[in-house]
Amino acid sequence: MDSDPAPRTVADHLQRAELMYDLDALPDARAEVEAALRLDPLDPDVNAMAGAIALAESDPDEALVFAGAALAHDSVHRRALIVRGYALADAERREEAMQAAASLLEVDHGSWIHHVHYALITRRAGAAQPALDAAWNAVRLAPDQPRTHLALAAVAESLAMKDLAKRSRQAAADLDDLGDGITAGPNATQTLPPEARRAPVRHVDADPEDPKWREKIYGPGFFRGALGRSILLGIAVIFAVPALLGTDIQFGARMLMAVIAIAACVCWVTVLRRHRGSE
The missing domain is CATH 1.25.40.10 (Tetratricopeptide repeat domain)
Known part of the structure; x- marks a missing residue:
């Protein structure tokens, strides 16, 4: 042998x-x-x-x-x-x-x-x-x-x-x-x-074959994931539209909506800049 x-x-x-x-x-x-x-x-x-x-x-x-x-x-x-x-x-x-x-x-x-x-x-x-x-x-x-x-x-x-x-x-x-x-x-x-050389990296990939896909969407912290950031962006848009176009809404309510939209937008930009690269 x-x-x-x-x-x-x-x-x-x-x-x-x-x-x-x-x-x-x-x-x-x-x-x-x-x-x-x-x-x-x-x-x-x-x-x-x-x-x-x-x-x-x-x-x-x-x-x-x-x-x-x-x-x-x-x-x-x-x-x-x-x-x-x-x-x-x-x-x-x-x-x-x-x-x-x-x-x-x-x-x-x-x-x-x-x-x-x-x-x-x-x-x-x-x-x-x-x-x-x-x-x-x-x-x-x-x-x-x-x-x-x-x-x-x-x-x-x-x-x-x-x-x-x-x-x-x-x-x-x-x-x-x-x-x-x-x-x-x-x-x-x-x-x-x-x-x-670097292979292009997709920041969010929900391919079920990827063992980290849940982490990429939800993140180790809620707002570090794509879902949390999307919610922040959605809040900004939802409140910004009536604040800008809602002429029949009272001025005080429109101002409140504008403040909420701006705050959500600032949070979204801040979180995106801090955590986008880690994905």
């Missing part, structure tokens, strides 16, 4: 996690990285990979935890630094994201990869000019790399610089000697570094 296969190592799990990650098979990638973490929970490469997966799953808080664990054992770990920057930007911690992006250039100012990530992180954090400057620097450092032109295109697109974005995408397509399928169309930015 054949002997049992040798147990898989951390490197084996990490290699498979990378493969699944590149194929956008995130559940499989997570399963592999969790298996690797059970074998060595302190491995910086595994923690950085786990952070990248958490980023792709739109969980910046978890990504920060894994990136921090990796950086605790290797303070200049490239992927961990990159993941930390994107996670801070996604979490809307803009100043910290800018500092994290700057740390990439401090580690290696001559790396075009670092300039690409600096540009994409700072743009995500809302800094337009530094992002554009870094994207141009990446192109100057590696004009023969399609990804530098794609990064410039992504930044230019976000700044409504359509001509520059179009030229940059075309330059990337012209340099695509490896057959990566880069085109000059607007979807060319899908070949950006995976840490910079």
